[in-house]
Structures are given as structure tokens and as C-alpha cells.
Amino acid sequence: MKRIAVVGASAAGLTAAETLRRRGWDGHLTVIGAESRPPYDRPPLSKQILTGAWEPERATLRSLSDLARLRADLRLGQRATALDIPGRGVRLANGTSVGFDALVIATGVAPRRLPGSDLAGVHLLRTLDDAIALRAALRGGPRVVVVGAGFLGTEVAAAARAMSLEVTVIEPRPVPMQRAFGDRIGALVAELHRDHGTRLRCGVTLRRLRRAGGRVTGVELGDGTTLPADVVVLALGATPATGWLEGSGLRLGDGVECDANCRAAPGIYAAGDVASWPNAHFGTRMRLEHRMNATEQAMAVAGNLLGDAAPFAPVPYFWTDQYDTRIQAYGIFPPDAEMRIVHGDPSEGRFAAAYGHRGRVVGVLGWNAPRQVRTLRRLVVDRAPWTAFAATRALSPAASRHGRRAQGTRPRPRRAGQPLGRTPPQNRGLNNPANRRGHIASGRETDRAAR
Numbered sequence: 001m002k003r004i005a006v007v008g009a010s011a012a013g014l015t016a017a018e019t020l021r022r023r024g025w026d027g028h029l030t031v032i033g034a035e036s037r038p039p040y041d042r043p044p045l046s047k048q049i050l051t052g053a054w055e056p057e058r059a060t061l062r063s064l065s066d067l068a069r070l071r072a073d074l075r076l077g078q079r080a081t082a083l084d085i086p087g088r089g090v091r092l093a094n095g096t097s098v099g100f101d102a103l104v105i106a107t108g109v110a111p112r113r114l115p116g117s118d119l120a121g122v123h124l125l126r127t128l129d130d131a132i133a134l135r136a137a138l139r140g141g142p143r144v145v146v147v148g149a150g151f152l153g154t155e156v157a158a159a160a161r162a163m164s165l166e167v168t169v170i171e172p173r174p175v176p177m178q179r180a181f182g183d184r185i186g187a188l189v190a191e192l193h194r195d196h197g198t199r200l201r202c203g204v205t206l207r208r209l210r211r212a213g214g215r216v217t218g219v220e221l222g223d224g225t226t227l228p229a230d231v232v233v234l235a236l237g238a239t240p241a242t243g244w245l246e247g248s249g250l251r252l253g254d255g256v257e258c259d260a261n262c263r264a265a266p267g268i269y270a271a272g273d274v275a276s277w278p279n280a281h282f283g284t285r286m287r288l289e290h291r292m293n294a295t296e297q298a299m300a301v302a303g304n305l306l307g308d309a310a311p312f313a314p315v316p317y318f319w320t321d322q323y324d325t326r327i328q329a330y331g332i333f334p335p336d337a338e339m340r341i342v343h344g345d346p347s348e349g350r351f352a353a354a355y356g357h358r359g360r361v362v363g364v365l366g367w368n369a370p371r372q373v374r375t376l377r378r379l380v381v382d383r384a385p386w387t388a389f390a391a392t393r394a395l396s397p398a399a400s401r402h403g404r405r406a407q408g409t410r411p412r413p414r415r416a417g418q419p420l421g422r423t424p425p426q427n428r429g430l431n432n433p434a435n436r437r438g439h440i441a442s443g444r445e446t447d448r449a450a451r
């Protein structure tokens, strides 16, 4: 194997290239990336970069000298347009081709768009340039509407609130982050946002964007109401960037469909957000849009290219930061999983929960509980029996401050500095009790938590 090509020069592509070199592979390495910027990290884009806490350069993953040490033919600003498997070549938009003996596909995902996405004032957030443009738009006190309350939408809302902006989030599901963690954790996320003065409009759809003179002026909702807006952020999820692979003969379902070793075809592997593979630890096919997975899967792919022949069967990890709350999760969160609070108390703004499915612990979640969730991770690794938690109390309305309010009882007093319940007096009026319905419905999650 003399030539390896990597398509996608971000977290997964860069890690695959670095791992090959670290493990002593000395052949001709080509890394092709559609963006002209050197590889950078995406998680800070919706957090530190947006609020201005970091300058954009700080998201850069490697210095130019680190990249030079890779001894790679780094083709930044060049998009792959087609894959010729029998001819062992990747065609680029500039008309040239890159030959390979083995290939790593690491092209990630592309954000979903809507008619009107190109209007002035409408923003997507996937790239550093997107983040820089959105950050500039947030200066000057605009009214912000975020469409979609998954990871990305809720993080953008939190960042915009941190800048004291007026923010409304539109979400068709009953609670935020429902796909990731289900209704019950979603209700706590809703409470967190309302406590910080974000308006939530759950259970409503976006009918269309309102415009005047080529600029967005607001959003019209399915219930007939219109919200004025100067900035609209579309956080509608993303689709695998596989357009360039159409007609190649690879199986393209929800991403590049690989085997348990992340192999899509002989000598062709996929890693990161674009890859779908059966994870033997959970006995289910998955595609993850999580930063840690991009690194781990790319390392596994590089190892398999060098002959490891090892199935990739990780316990997924991901996190999200919103206001002063960090939610961390290990494992998977199937829609029909049971959930138990196993440490702390939601009303204290710090707890850990375990998720059980088919008699096993399959996921653990920490809400401002990093130490506990790291310890609990072992249960997911060991596929511990769910019966261990049978006697543990479930998260019920009475276990959350939200639920206590609904029941008309008083919340437990808080310690100073606790993250929940610090509603600035001027924002209390923004809470909309009508949106709280459905918060204790049965948990529904998927094992893929799209951002």
C-alpha cells in the first residue's frame, strides 16, 4: 500500500492521517479538504467563538508546523466530486484526480437548509466562517429566532442569551433535545432555558421565513403567529456529505454504510460524522455526530488500514454546554429506554441518570456531574444488568423543580451559585407555562443525537 488518500480535512480526516504517520506508515499521503482554512475544531463554534470568549484562531486544531510534520500532500480548498473505485481515483472540482491504493472518507455532514436560507439575516452554523458571520450579526442587539432545539439550536440560544439578546427558539417537538435524551431530560433543558430568559415555542412548526428587500424580517409559524426577527438561525440538523459518492457503488444509506471494522469496500474506510457502522457493543448500527467519535473512529480506521482488523465498538461520548450547565453522556439512549436518577437531584441542578434497555444499562447522563458520570460509564462498558437500578427512584414530576411548580409545591432552597433557578427578575415574564406541557411523557431517544 503505497498511496493513501483522505477526503475531509477536519477532526476525523486529520486524526486518520496523524495516526497513520504515528504508527510508522511512510507512504504517499494526500489529504483533501473542501475548506481553505487549516483544520479547526467545531464544538467551540457554537460556544466560545459565538460569544466572543475566543478569537477564531483559537479553534485551529494544529499549527502549520504540525501540519508540515505530517508530510502530507495537503489539498485545502479542493472539493472531491466523484469516486472511481475500479480506477482507484478521487476526482476533484478543479478537474484533476488523486490516485490511491486505500481511501479514508471523512467528509462529515452538511446542514439542512430551507427555502430562504440565503436571505440576509438567515444563518447556518457548521463552519468557522459561519460562526464568524453569526457572531458579527449578533452584535448590535438583534432579535434572534433559532429554529430547532437540538444540541446546536440550544447552544446557539444559550450563547445569544449570554450576550443579553432577546432569543426565541422554535421547536416542533414538545421539548428541546427530545431526540437525544427523551422527554424528561428535554423538560429540564426547557426549564434551564426559560430560567435564563430564552423564550421557547415548542410544539410549533415553522411555516415560512418573512422577508422584505432581500432580508429576513421574521418567521411565520404553523399556528399562524409571526415572530419578528433580525437574525434567524436555522439549526435543523444535518445530512451526511455523501453527494460526491453517488454512483460510486458504495452503499449510501444514512451515511456511508460500513462493516464492523468501518470498511465500506476493500481498501475504503469511513470515519466520523459521515460513517455508519454496526457497533457490536450495542448490537446496533449507528452514525454519530460527536467530536470524540470522530477521533476514536479515525484512529480505529487508520489501525485497520494498517492491518489491525479490529471491530470498532466504542461506548459513545458526547457533551453539550449551555449557560453554566454541562450535560455529558456515555452510551446510547433508545426511544424506549427506561431512565432512573441515580445520583443527585434535578432540583439541585446536579444529577446523574442511567438508561436501561432490554435488561442492560446502555447509557448514563451527567448534568453538572462530571465525576459521577465518568464513574457510571463503567456500567455501560460492562453492560451491567438494569435490575441494579430497579429500586432507584425514577425522575418524576416531583423530582424536578419544574414538576414541583406544576404540583404547586415549593422548590427546595438552593445553594449560592447553583445553575438552575437563577432567573433574572427582568426575564421571569418571558416564561410561557403553556409550553410546559408534555414534560413527563415517556422517554424517547435515538442512539444518534444529531446536532
Ligand SMILES: Cc1cc2nc3c(=O)[nH]c(=O)nc-3n(C[C@H](O)[C@H](O)[C@H](O)COP(=O)(O)OP(=O)(O)OC[C@H]3O[C@@H](n4cnc5c(N)ncnc54)[C@H](O)[C@@H]3O)c2cc1C
Residues within 6 Å of the ligand: 007, 008, 009, 010, 011, 012, 013, 032, 033, 034, 035, 041, 042, 043, 044, 045, 046, 078, 079, 080, 081, 106, 107, 108, 109, 125, 126, 127, 152, 241, 244, 271, 272, 273, 274, 288, 289, 290, 291, 292, 294, 317, 318, 319, 320, 321, 451
Ligand atoms: C457548531 C457545532 C458545535 C458542536 N459541538 C459539539 C459538542 O459540544 N460536543 C460534541 O461531541 N460534538 C459537537 N459537534 C460535532 C463535532 O464537531 C463533529 O462530530 C465533528 O466535527 C465531526 O468531525 P468530522 O471530521 O467527521 O466531520 P467535519 O468536522 O464535518 O469535517 C468534514 C470535513 O470534510 C469536508 N468535506 C465535505 N465534503 C467534502 C468533499 N466532497 N471534498 C472534500 N472535503 C469535503 C468539510 O468541508 C469538512 O471540513 C459540534 C458541531 C458543530 C457544527
